[in-house]
Amino acid sequence: MTQILNIGIIGSGGIAAAHARAYLDMNDVKIAGVADVIPGKAEEFIKRLGLEGAQAFDDHKDLLELDLDGVSICTPNVAHHRTSVDSLLADKHVLVEKPLAVTLDQGVEMVQVAKQQQKILTVGFQPRYDPNMQAVKDIVRSGELGNVYYAQTGGGRRRGMPGGTFVNKGLAGAGAMADIGCYSLDLVLNALGYPKPLTVSAFTSNHFGTNSIYHPEADKFEVEDFGVAMIRLEGGKVLNFKISWAMHMDSLGPTLFLGTDGGLKLTPAGSGPWSGVWDGGIGSISMYHDINNHHVDTTIPVQTHTIDIFKAKVRDFVVAIKEGKPAPIPGEEILINQAIIDGILRSSEIGKEVDIHIPVI
Template sequence: MGKVKIGIIGTGSISNMHMAGYTRLENVEVVAACDINEERVKEFAKRYHIPNVFTDYNEMLKMKDLDAVSVTTWNNIHAPASIAALNAGKHVLCEKPLALNAKQAQEMVEASKKSGKLLMVGFCRRFGENAIALKEMIDNGDLGNLYYAKTGCLRRWGNPGGWFSDKKRSGGGPVIDLGVHMIDLIRYLSGKPKAVSVTASTFNSMGMRPEVKGIQKYNSADYSEFNDVEDCATSIIKFDNGMTLFFETSWVQNIKEDSLYLELFGDKAGAKMEPEFELYESRYNYLRNTKPILDPNGSGFEHNFIEETKHFISCITDGTKCINPAEDGLELMKIIDAIYQSAETGHEVIL
């Protein structure tokens, strides 16, 4: 085939990361951009020399010379835009979370099957060298049987506001925004076990705290202080491979500093992937710690997006097996739904 013709739906912050990938690929041409914010999409199209500009993705999807789209909108538009694109015969790379909930995600998976077009979910962290290295070690049995994992992504003061903190448009707060990456990584690294039970609490006691002075935080492009989502959450998730995951996340919490951690424990070794890569085991009856040397730029934010878009394109052009199929996004949405359901009812949710 000739160049893969791409359209971007949603030209806010993260679409620039998709562009960082597409613009590096010689066999790709970004031919169209769409956003409901006309000024923003025009400015975006000018910056990247994109010839066709739309404010309605249904109009954009009528383009014959368009093979695939990136869906980089608010979360509530992921399902309708992806389904419309698949029905129009386009391949889709949809940002995480796949949808607002599992019901929508299921409809997206079905639309993909019906159309025969690829629906890939943007779990970009899977493309980090740290995740690739750890997966190889786990797949080769270096950790033995995995029985426990813990992961967290915590912010002291980091509610981005705007659509992020408006449940109708986001589906929730840090659980669906940050947690989706961390829980996905645990599933992906440990061989995609299915969750069998979820116990969770969410907390809404702090609010957005817009009055905080002295430090800067990331604010959504269309910032507002409306906030009806959780500040933080904690959860115990059990999987069908016998592994238990402890997970926590926050946008606003009285902690000393932000933190990101991910650890997996097996009966042969334990591994920490974040904040640094280390392995813990014993050899010849001595406890031993090792620290594989990884490319310091190999797991960065932009790097992961560059690799993600490259993979998306090679799935389209070479039939490469997609490592981020929509089904994985659906499994995550089942877990996210269960976290919110358990928090609301105060009971364990059996899946």
């Protein structure tokens, strides 16, 4: 007989609907309840998506009293920490949407509690399920590039600034860094094996978001829409990171891996003013190396696929719970991602390089 998992969803915005639809496609999952702090919103969500038998709550702690196997955390960024910790302490496995948290300290507590409770804490980076992203990781980790000493990543939208909770610092914590920059960092750090960051020197700005010509909520815009940083990593590696929600430019350049035996260049898929960042797929992969003292450029074919990468990440969470597997995208890894974003914001604020310290957990 198929084991049916009971799942709860905390938060009922747009990303929560994507989680719900993914669960609804599975015959071994039941959505038992939904919680949202706005009265009536969870109930409306349940009705709109046809979640038969699901209960609605205004307080996530009431939801956690149900017999749940796991929860999806789909709240604004500021609530990721508290709802995740409460869920873990209630002995529920957790899939939390990116970014992990708002601050490094919050992320540390989340990982500590998950370890203490022996529960899954996995983070929603669905681009990892793109076979081309996996191919890049395989190439970098294979050693074909030799010692990778430099990486460059990020991306820029010519125009692509969200609004609402995304631009409220009290709810989002950060802007472009937390929204799309975390994807760029995961692309490179995952390929490199998530080396620890040592120092960060950064600059951020919000020239476009605070200008009513470019954003309808300019008077409410409180986060960065652009950032650039130089990050020293353990093992003698350095990462050049840059991200932008809006700019007068077509691109901030490709993602690069420079190694002692070869180099790899990636461009993102998609076109138009909202493209150019790594929240989607890969457009091209090129390798540069030498053969018999000749400079050789090799185009690596981009795989076409029909994988729904969002559903794949949700399914992997379910499988990990059912089969007792580790977290598919461990909080311990994404804590490093969070530490870099935290360091970027601190460095930008004081105008000089800062050290990054991640406690042993």
